[in-house]
Each structure stands twice: as C-alpha cells, then as structure tokens.
Amino acid sequence: MKLNTLVLLFSGVALLATGCKKEKEFDPNAPDALFTNRDTLVNPADDFFMYANGGWFGKNPIPDSERSNGIFRTIQDTINNQIMQICEKSAQAKAEKGSNKQKIGDFYASGMDTIAIDKAGINPLQKEMAKIDAVKDVPSLLNTIAYMHTIGTSPAFGFYLGQDDKISTKYALFFSQGGLGLGNRDYYFNTDAETTNIRAEYVKHMEAMSKLMGNDADVSKKNAVVIMKLETDLARASRKLEELRDPVKNYNKMAIGKFKAMTPNIDWNKVLPQLNVVAKADSVIVGQPEFYASLDKMVTSYSVEEWKTYLKWNLVNSYASFLSSDIEKQNFKFYATVLSGVAKQKPRWKRVVEQTDGSLGELIGQVYVEEYLPKGTKEKLLEIGNNIRDVYAEHIKKLDWMSAQTKAKALNKLSKIVMKVGYPDKWKDMSSVTIDKGSYCANVMAVNKWDYNYMISKYGKPVDRTEWSMYPQTYNAYYNPSNNEIVVPACNILVPGYEGRMPDDAILYGIIGGSTFGHEITHGFDDQGSQYDENGNLNNWWTKEDLKKFKEKTKLIVAQFNKYEALPGKFVNGDATQGENIADLGGVVMGYEAFKKTAQYKENQKIAKLSPDQRYFLAYGYAWMVNIKNESLSQQIMTDVHSPAKFRINGPLSNIPEFYKAFNIKEGSKMRQAEKDRVIIW
Template identity: 70%
Template structure:
C-alpha cells in the first residue's frame, strides 16, 4: 500500500505568466524549492530532493511526521470539515446522510458533554465484564467486545478464503496486545525497556481514571503486563506473518476444538456473530494452543482486569479529557514523539471520516473532485500496465511458460479507480447528537455486522476497501485488484494547473499505480494466481531465481539504519519490491510521453531529473525519531528515506541522471543492482 493537468515550458523555479502585458500569476516549482542543494544527490538523494522543504517546514508539535502526506491530508481535512459543519447546520431530516454526518461531528465537538459524562458511557460494558464467572462466560464476553470494536484476546475476522477467493471464510489470528507487536515485550534495548516501563505506568493510570484505587491499580497493571507478555510469547514476529502459506491453516471446528479443549468453538463463534460454521482458517495455531492454556492458568479476575483495560484502551479517545490526555501521552508522546494534541476539530473530522467516510465520500465526489479525475487516473494506470507487460516479455531470467501466466495475471488485474459505482447502505445506523462514544460504538457494531454477514455469501468483488477521500492505495491479492482513490490526483504546488508528465508519472504513475501493480508480483502477491487464489503458478527454476532476487533486496535493506535499529529487510521486502517495481514502471511509462521524447527541460531540469525528483517528492516525509523507531518495529513499509534511496540506487537511469559515481553512498555496482520486474 501507499501510506498518495500539463504544464508549459518553464525555465526558472519561479515563473511569471504574462498576458496582454499584465502580470497574471506566479508559479513556484516545488521540485526546485524542495531541494537542499548543499547535499550531494550522490550521497543522500532523499535529503537532496526534500531537505529544503524539511528545513522550512519542521514537524509540528501536534504531529509525528510532516511532508507531502500531511499537506494533502490537511487539504482533505479542511474539505471534510466544511462538509461536517455544513451538515451540522443543515437541520437535516432524521436518518438522512447529512443528519448522520452533522450530528456525529457535533457530538465529537461537544467536549462539555463528553467531560461531564466521564467514563459513564462505558459503565454498562464494565458491568458485563464484572458478571463474568467462568471460562464460558469469559469467552462470551470476549465475543461481545469484538462486536463493538475491541480486539481482546485474539484476532477474528471474515474475509476471502486465500485458496478459494470466491468464498468468505472465518479467520482467527494472533492479537490482544496493547503494545501491538510482540517485540515490544521482549527487546532489551534501552528505548524499548523504557517503553515497557511507561506502558505499565500508563495502564495503572488508566485504571485509576476508571475508578480503581491506586494500590489495586498498580496490581492490575502488573497483571495486564504479565498476561499480555504471555500472549506475545506465543505470537509470531512481524516478518513471519508475511508467509501466506505458513499462516494458512484451515481446520474443521472439531480439529480446532481438539487443539483448544477449553473452548467450544461452536458456542464461541455464535458469540462472535457466526450462527453456524464448518471450517476456520487459523493463522497461528501455536498462539491458540497457548491462549487455551491461559484460560485456566490465569484467574478469572485477571481476565476481567485485562478486558476492562482493553475496553477503555479501545475507547479512550472518545471519553473525557483526563482519559483522552493520558491515552495521548503514552501512545502519541512516548511511542511516537508527538508533543501536543491536534486541534479538536482535526481529531473529530478525522474520526467522522473514519466512521462515516462512505457518506462523506458521496459529497466529496460531487463537490471537490475536478472533472475527469477518474478518467485521468485510469489513463495513467493503463499506461503503467502496458509497459509492465513489455517488461515481463523482455525479462531475461523468466521462462516463457511463467511469463505467459504472469502476463495473464497482469491482464486480469482489476483497477478500482476514483470512487465506487455504488455506495454502502448505512441507513440502519442511528446517530445521537449528544453521545459521541455511543456513536462510535454504533458504527463499530454496524461495521462488524457488515463483515460477519458476509460469511456464507458470495464475495462481492465490487466492494471498495477505501474511500475516495483517502490518500492511500492498495492491492488486494484475493481479488487481484488495485484500488486508487480519487484524491491521489492531488499534487501540492500544482493547484489549478496540470503537472507536467514527469510529475504525473513519478508520483501517480510510479509511487501509486506502479507500486500497487507490483504488489501482485512481490514476495506475497506472486503466490496468488489471476483469480486471487493462493496457488503456485511458477516453474520450479523460475521460482528459485525469483527468490534469489528477493533475497538480494532483503540484504540491501537490512543494512539501512534508523538510529540504532536496522530496517527489517524481511518484514519490509514486499513494499521494497513494490517501490522498486513502481519507480521502474513509472519511468518506462514516462518515456512514452512527449515531454520525454523531445527531451523538454523544465526549470532547468532534464526529463529524467524531473522524474526522479518527482518520485522523491512522492515520499517527502520527515518523522520524529520516536516515530521512525516505532515504524521500524511495527511497519512493513521502510521509512521514507529508504523508499527513495533504496530503489533509486538500483536504477541505472537514475545513476546517469544525477552522475552517481562509484564510491558514493547512492552508488550500487552493476553486480548488486536488483532487477526483478
């Protein structure tokens, strides 16, 4: 995934357009002004391309990062704010889309009522937890908590069966960790040890804020940490979760009951909203064996404490100021280095969009998208696919039988571009202007029911997993599809005019379409066939060669460092392969444009220089040291610096464009340059 109109000749960074001897407009070329020319592009292209912008735009104290994503998100947030405020003032009919949007936003902005309510909105849920008496009632409550947005104990979802993409299946996977990833519970470096200590203090403070006396809160925090550490011990590492074969273990209910004798899954799945199931896909059987034992080795009171913690942790951002501030202090300040909260309106806008984005998207498409957005995106996407086919045909390491299957899979990739042709029906959701948490919980419950209702029904391949106003993109291997929302058309600095093709193909072509299409052929996507089924379509020799190439990219990225941590080359290899494929395919498509063919210079930059600077602009993101450390620990994406420097070092045309010489940091000798697709 990607956490992302034609310009006439420009010869200077600043250009004045004159008509009838009258000065009309002055344009600033961001590819020039973003640069830090005190840095040699041969040594660090990331900071050469973007360092000037970073110097002039330090990370705000309310953010963990700053850059192109933040600029675009701020634009989108302001548009959504207008939609929310207009809806809130509309006096709309009860049950209408405007009423839901307006009242959800208004309930979140009403901090006076939220603070007055305190933690009372969770009182009924706390009572349900207090009523737990044994393992069966514990499992029943865990099931209930999942239906309202919790992830207590373990992970559960309904989605496409990896080996039968036309069928929706039940998935069980590891989960239940307040720190997110297992390594936070075991790494011994000073930073992570400090985070663990702060986490225990945080749990204690949150317990006090929901009414637990200090002495008991201290014990409760220790109990939560001990229980979660045992869950983490049974969990797989981030890189191990990337193997779709090893994380696909289909079992009958009887077989699952056999490895977890303390759980009757026929009963438990009903508590999760599944009336009758025949099989389940268990991602990590060893986790469930450990969880089964913990149901008896931990006292029921310990489980109650853990569930109360998980509940308040899930809903902390929607409660009174004291709880929200404590939640921010740990997860944003300690974990990510963010000093102050965003303005409340931004937080509520982002939550309203996250909860009711399907409704907001309909307004966004009508009121904020330039005409022709969908068509332009599709044009770029198809151009990328065309050059991808040529690249596959010309590969010197792949046999003809495998090429034929790769080309067929490529031809069958579905492109969901711009916005969906049909919208989900959210008419059954009731939004109350006076209860923010209740509204969030109601949407969570609707989303959960929408998911579980798919079980036993045919897969709807037209469904979107993002909103048109979401600045991101994805590849879904089970559908063999990419999704590029409409707002990816936004390029800061080119408002009101069409960027030149170097920028269109560097950002939208390379880092978006090229990146996402390559996911169909990365270390994971390459294991799925044209219909989206987990199915080997490679010859044995071709697969061996492919794995040799992916091993080389793992080795390259594992040498990159962030502070005292190395990038996890294994965990990030899929995104790194996609970044390399994306920049190459974007460049190949750009070569077919008039700008490239006539060697048109803009702002004194050659077409090649503009293309690679534009690719650098696509990942112009600077992060706090805490956030970058967290990213290395938990994210399958490399930090932005290496999403630029990593792939470009493997591209011969980049070396030529910026005169990269042997011995420089950006130089990769021919023998070590990775060429996969």
C-alpha cells in the same frame, strides 16, 4: 482483508483545492516545487532523499502535534479542511433524521461537545463494564470476549471475515494472534534501553488509567502488573512481524471440530454464535495455531478476575479517545508522546473531523465526490494506469531470467488485474446506523457495531468483488491479492505547489504512475502477491526453476535494506519490508518507462532548468517527501512493513542506471549499488 497497503500520495490530475473548476495547462514559467524543494548543498550522490526534499524540510519543521511532516501531511490538511466544511455544513443543516447529513452533522457535533463528554466520564461504557463484571467462569468469559469483538475491541485474539486465500470466491472465518496493548510482540521482549523504557511507561500508563477508571492506587498498581503479565504471555506465543508475511504458513484451514480439539478449554461451537456467526460454520482458517494452543492454557491458568481486569483495560483502551478529557489526555500521553514523540494534541476540530471521516467516511465520500471531486478524474487515472500496465507487459516479455511458460502466466495475471479508481459505483447502505448528538463514544460504538455486522453478514454469500475497502477521500491505495485488483481512491488528487494548474508528465508519472499504479501492480508480483494466481487464489503458478531465481532476487533486496541504519543501532528489517521494497523498485522503474513514451520526454523538454530524467526522479523523491520524528521512526522500524521514507527513495533509485546518469552518480558513491549487488527484478 489481506491488503498490501501503501501510505501514499496520489495526486496530480485535476489539481484544485476546492470545487470542480477547470484546470489550467502546465505553465513552465510558474514556480516549480521540484526545483525549490531541493537542498543543493547536499550531493545527490550521497543522499538523494535530502537533496530532493531538504529545502522543504528546512522551511517546514515538524509541528509539535504531528509525528511527521511532508507531502502526506500537507495533502491531509487540505482533505481535513474540506471534510470539516462537510461536517460543519451538515451540523448546521436541519437535516431529516436518518439522512446522511443528519448522521454526519450529529456525529461531528457530539465529538465537539466537550462539556457533555467530560460530564459523562466513563459512563458510556457502563453497560459493557457490567457485562464484564457478570463473568463468573470460563464459558461466560469466552462469551464476553466474543461479544467485545462485536463492539470494536479485540481482546485475547484476532478475528475477522475475509476471502479464503485458496478459494477467493468464498468468504472464510479467520482467527489470528492479537490482544496486545502494545501491538507488536517485540515491545514485550526487546532489551534495548528505548524498548525497556517503553515497557516501564506502559505499566505506569495502565496504572494511571486504572485510577481514572475509579480504582485506588494499590488496586491500580496490581491491575497493571496483571495485565502486563497476561499480555506478555500472549506476546510470547505470537509470531514476529516478518513471519506474518508468509501467506502459506499463516494459512491453516481446519474443521471446527479440529480447532476445538486443539483448544479443549474453548468451545468454539458456543463462541462463534457470540461472534454473531449465524450461518452454520464448518471450518475456520487459523493463522497461528501455536498462539491458540497457548491461549487455551491461559484461559484457565489466569483467574477469571485477572481476565476481567484485562478485559476492562482492553475496553477502555479501545475507546479512550472518545471519553472524558482526563482519559483522552492520558491515552495521548502514552500512545502519542511516549511511543511516537508527539508533544501536543491536534486541535479538537481536526481530531473529530478525522474520526468522523474514519467512522462515516462512506457517507462523507458521497458528498465529497459530488462537491469536491473534479470531473474526468477516473478517466485520467485509468489512462495512466493502463500505460503502466502496458510497459509492465513489455518488461515481462523481455525478462532474461524467466521461462516462456511462467511469462505466459505472469502476463495473464497482469492482464486480469482490475483497476478500481476514483470512487465506487455503488455505496454501502448505512441506513440502519443510528447517530444522535447525545454521546460521542456511543456514536463511535454504533458505527463499530455496524461495521462488524456488515462484515459478518457476508458469511455464506458470494464474494462481492465490486466492494471498496477505502473511501474516495482516503489518501492511500492498495492491492488486494484475493481479487487481483488495485484500488486508487480519488482523494483530492492534489500535488502541493501545483494548485490550479496541471503538472508536467514527469510529475504525473513519477507520482501517479510510479508511486501509485506501478507500486500497486508490483504488489501482485512481490514475495507475497506472486503466490496468488490471476483469480486471486493462493496457488503456485511458477516453474520450480523460475521460483528459485525469483527468490534469489528477493534475497538481494532483503540484504540491501538490512544494511540501512535508520537510527543509531536501529536498522531496517529487510525481511519484513521486502514486499513494499519490491513494489517501490518495480513502481519507479515502470513509471519511468511509461514516462519515456510521453512528448515531454521524447522532445527532451527542460522545465525549471531540469531535464526530463531529473524531473522524473525528483518527482519520485517528492512522492516520499516525509520528515519523521525519531520516536515515530523507531516505532515504524519495529512495527511497519514499509521502510522509512528516506530508504523508499534512496533504496530503489540506487539500483537504476538511468538515475546514475541523470545526476552523475559515479561508481563508489553511496547512491550507487555495486553491479554485483544491484537488484533487478521486474
């Protein structure tokens, strides 16, 4: 699914750590996080991110087991504790076989049984290993690659079923670039010292993993060289992160026959059935045709034995976290320590809780909603969301750069945005999934197979626009352009520091209003979302003149963020992050405009010696209170379409005159854009 995701907070309505108790009214005399989180030795005109959050960072260093610390980590810890309670209660219950509690409890118990996991070693993958060993030629190789996609791995290429970008009422088959153990193609080619070292460490990691798979030192060294060479060729044919953001250039619909003609060594009519595509498929959408032209050559230029080496690596790499401790620790050493700077693993219970939620979140969500979600959550969220939409409409009507014709279409799209909040009205049926206490790895694979088959089963059926792609306990939100919808899960709706009491409106509108609803609605009008119409179809609804003006404005935000140096010599990728940067700017502006309509703002009510304006912008800063390790920050810059948290605060705010006034940001200050460079879009 094509989701403009946002790793975000979302909280503040019914703010309790546990249970469905009644919240207290806001107490202006209680301790105030916005006031105490600040570092008043920092000038807000120099670095508002550190001014707003530096006090908290000083008291809360990043744990060795985490890549970052801040509001997300704090809230996730609360969620993990609640899910742990659900898991442990389920594990201790004598639940009926096949029931939700039995599946949750047995899945969790299998993950906590380290004795059985270590005893099993790599045996849980023996069936799949044997399938790879049986490969004798190119046709059987392609069949096995396809099969591996059905069990939760993604060798050689990317494949998924989703809504057709140009016919949002129909599902389509999508083929994209993929197959890289390092994820991003730039890791294979950048020549800076850090990336060069990562490549060297990756080869060492593959050697170590090969030994753990039972190979001797010489074979393991040879295997690592082969895999690195093969993946480098896949990477060479792959597009850069910023190039993947153009929905038109990455939409190449073609008949199966044309796809086969483009890749003569790959018979897609035989591969598709191995991907469990039962219904007759007449067309596919190929994201990056040049990648498949290269892959077609590679299936014969590399020997069958070399491909088998790569497939075994891909399989073990995908399931390493669920195998014996020696394999799990080696996997952690590279992917967490080398790539992200995380020194030690999280406690076992937390790792298993997070995986249980990741695999069975649909089942856990049902318990979570019943036992932990405060009443009235949906209503309050919709109230704030609709207020944001109202001010958005006001802004569009007043735009001085957009014609009346395009405004009418923008307003029509805005009015038709569907807001899904809290939790779904119906849950997915996972009754066919079999879970037991036997094998942790087998349980994970069973759910992966179910997920895959659930996805494929949609082919040829009408699109279900009621479906959710997140759980109510997931600390995240998204805009889906194909449905023209925003989805805001209930989660714990917790604002740290305001447990048991309602925050003031500045916090509600800075966090839920600006960083959530305003941000996600703006995704419908960012550089990608603006190319989809009110029905979710990739369809230009702009006049030529208005589109030109819009692109000129987006160029300004790209230029602004290209200047931000996150680490010495490492700058934010303004092209790759522009969609999220546009959404952040639109979100904070719309949240502020909605906040101005509240009694707190109109009465100029001061709380903790802070004016309404100061509280709103500090609340926005609180929404992105994230301190991150340098290694993880470097990884984010290379692989993520979101800017680092510091620039998600400093970047948008530096364009807003009301922010200048609230904190006395004078001309020439770092936190104030020169008027000619100021970005004003929505």
